[in-house]
Amino acid sequence: MDLISEHKLAEMAPIEKVKFIIGEVKKGKILVLEKGLSPSEEASLIEMTMTMIDPDGFSGIEMESYPAENSSSIFEKIFKKKRPRTRLTLIGPANHLKTLRKDKNLISALVSSSNNQ
Amino acid sequence: MSVFRKLKKNFSGMFKKLFNKKNARIGIYGPPNAGKTTLANRILRDWTGDAMGSVSSMAHETRSARRREGVTIKSNNHSISLDIIDTPGLATKIDFHEFMKEGLGEAESKRRAKEATEGVIEAVKWLDNLDGIILVMDACEDPFTQVNVTVIGNMEARSLPLLIVANKVDLPEASPTTIRNAFPQHPMVSISALEGKNIDTLYEEIAKRFG
Helix, strand or coil, rough: CCCHHHHHCCCCCCCHHHHHHHHHHHCCEEEEEEECCCCHHHHHHHHHHHHHHHCCCEEECCCEECEEEECHHHHHHHHCCCEEECEEEEECCCCCCCEEEEEECEEEEEECCCCCC | CHHHHHHHHHHHHHHHHHHHHCCCCEEEEEECCCCHHHHHHHHHHHEEEEEECCCCCCCCCCCCCCHHHEEEEEEEEEEEEEEEECCCCCCCCCCCHHHHHCCCCCCHHHHHHHHHHHHHHHHHHHHHHHHHEEEEEEECCCCCCCCHHHHHHHHHCEEECCEEEECCCCCCCCCCCHHHHCCCCCCEEEEEECCCCCCCHHHHHHHHCCC
8 A cells, every 4th residue: 555645746747647546556556645636637537547447357446535625715716716625535446445434534445455356 | 829819719709608608518427326317318308308318227327428409497487498418427447247247248248348438438528518517316325425526526626516416315215414414515406306206396406506
């Protein structure tokens, strides 16, 4: 399991982040992202995951993040652009990571070393 | 781009907005089996006499987006014309073994899984081309799924209207309150798309939110 700092991801462009995450998860790693991904990055990650699914191997990812918190500055209110404050996110291969329970402030997950197929 | 071309483009956009207003494009989103196509069918039957597509208890029955243009919904003093897009169920994983458990053969299961992945990609791409979303959740299931969190996050980031539908309230184990408590910042309507329960309240809310 790798704990990825906010700083490490902040240095990457959105597409680099998504490629990095998919690459690590395909190797079997479980990632804990300190600051998570933006909603559009999450959508890109889902999209790229779908292109990688292989019936005889990779079946996708398990991803769990807390709902983002919106910060609305005056500037953001004027231009109607919200910048969500992303939160801790857990990502891993679907056959090794299973979410047991999740609510606003708790993610409970089971990590296994064998395939759960 | 030259200044002149930029100005021309801006004026052209303003003109279109003022005099050639298009219907609002509303996507019906949600996880697989939440009842998206059942709801799309209900809306179309009520307002056009037609249907959107087939439904099934098997996940990923809808594997490509379906669009119906110019659906006019009238409710109280509001009338709104919408383009409705019924999207495939969003998921972060698709395992063909799940289809085999439902009784499909291996080859058919793999084909269905492949189509389902393409459907998810299409649904994600539509997120960039919508004016609002109806997010359908199964009121019998945990609402804190990643799909729900991602869709809501994307709509909030774009400041686009979102209406949550707590579906399947005809079932005894349904708990729409759990959904309301999970996402209190967004309007929610409890319905049974299958039985039509509370559907008029949904139409009122659609007209109000997307009008």
